[in-house]
Amino acid sequence: MSGPKRGRRHGGGHDEEHENHERWLLTYSDMITLLMVLFIVMFAMSTVDAKKFDQLKESLAGAFGGSQTLVTGGSSGSPDTSGVSPDQIDLQSAAGGQGADVTTLSKQEQDKAVQQNDRAKAAADLQKARDEVAKLKAIEQKMTELLAKQGLADSVQFSIDQRGLVVTIITSSVVFGGDSAELLSQGKEVLDAVAPALVAIPNHLEVGGHTNQLPVPTKNYPSAWELSTARASSVVRYLLGKGMTADRMTAAGYADTKPLYPPSDPLSITRNRRVEVVVLSDQSAEVKALLPTAAAEK
Template identity: 30%
Template sequence: MKKGKKHEPHEEHIDESWLLPYSDLMTLLLALFITLFSMSSLDAAKFEQMASALSSALNGGSGVLDHSSMNPTDSSTDLGKNKDIPKEITKKTPAQITDAQMAQKEQEDLEKLKKRLDKYIAHNGLSDQLNTKLNQSELKITISDKALFSSGRADVKPESRSLAKAISSMLQEFPEYEVVVSGHTDNVPISNNQYKDNWDLSADRALNFLKILLLNPQLDPSKFTPSGYGEYHPIASNDTNIGRAQNRRVEVSIIRKYQSNNTNVKSVSGGN
């Protein structure tokens, strides 16, 4: 009996079906890291959303792309580098930050000038004739009319010219500010041949005082403005002699340039 040919047993083939999803996974990961590498900066919120989505899709959200494990020294992925900066600062443009710094310098300048004026007033015994006030819009020097003028006159008294010169020497250290010199009267009608009404008197008083200030060649005349208000901006009642005396005055106002940035500045008076 012829024996049949004996066949060798077939070798078992290894199941290679896992290679397909594995290669897809590697392709996805390669694409992801190429994208991350090419980005110069990365938004933290978007990264977290992308990481969460990919983690859920690839392995059920186990956190393969957890960004907390990334190198914190990598400048392209340092997602928390601004976490300690207040939001109000990060929202400001460089110009706004510069304005804030200039407003602070302006405040320091005006406080410095006010202290010098108050010292001059105290040293010369002028506290009943001059006072200073710093508020949100200006530093104002108020000068009683009796410190400068004879009744019904607009010429600055010779002995009072030194006061104008002293103020001008202080102003020259702060040449960038606009200065308004304004004249004010009480409501008693003027009765002389030189002035027909209080408008004219107040305007001439302001202009004459301003001209003495500008005898200082260090001051820029384009920064100075004279103005006459007559009786129409009183600071006290015109019903009494004391009130009328307070209303007859010259004001020298050093105008702030950063008024909107000084809403928290308290009004400070001195030299009373």
């Protein structure tokens, strides 16, 4: 009797193992825990000390001379930093102490640094102007020697202004006759003397015609404007025949609008009637503005 009972008990009559239907909760809780840790790490990495960040922002804005308003990705709940003075901010602390080589800069120190930069640039520009004047003086010296060989040194005057080297050719009975834009023989001799020096340089030339203030009626030209422009054009055409290229020259007439001498000066009648050949400087506007100052030092 006992044998069959044991057979039924071991032969398949034992109870089945109970299945755990809540095992997925363990996996789910592990995943949630890992996600929570991940977000905590990400939040810790992205969190910025708002007060220190605002200090850094204000200091950098002051150092670059710009506005202290900066678009950032911070939240609207940033701490109030209105009590922080931008005149004295420790950038080392604002940078979070992460080894940044930043020193404390006051407003006065920032202004001093800007002034030093401005002075350095001004000094560099003045030196460039001095170098440019030296080049222009070399051109002047070459033309002076050529004119002296022809006995025409008194027919030309030289000066330096913000445009460059101004070669002034007096036109009264030298270059043009009255009410005429036709070059006289002596005018051609003057241009023949200075042309080699002009052809040898790369600078552009501006040729300007000028008349005096006398209201003398013209027969060949409607007004002094046309006469002064025609004289400048005659000089340009002549220089083209001496080797100058058209793309290096411009012609303009100014009538009596740019006198060298006031009408009350007796020299105004002869000296204001002139043609100017300007050797234009190729320097920047800041350097060209310093050319008269540099020329006055010579």
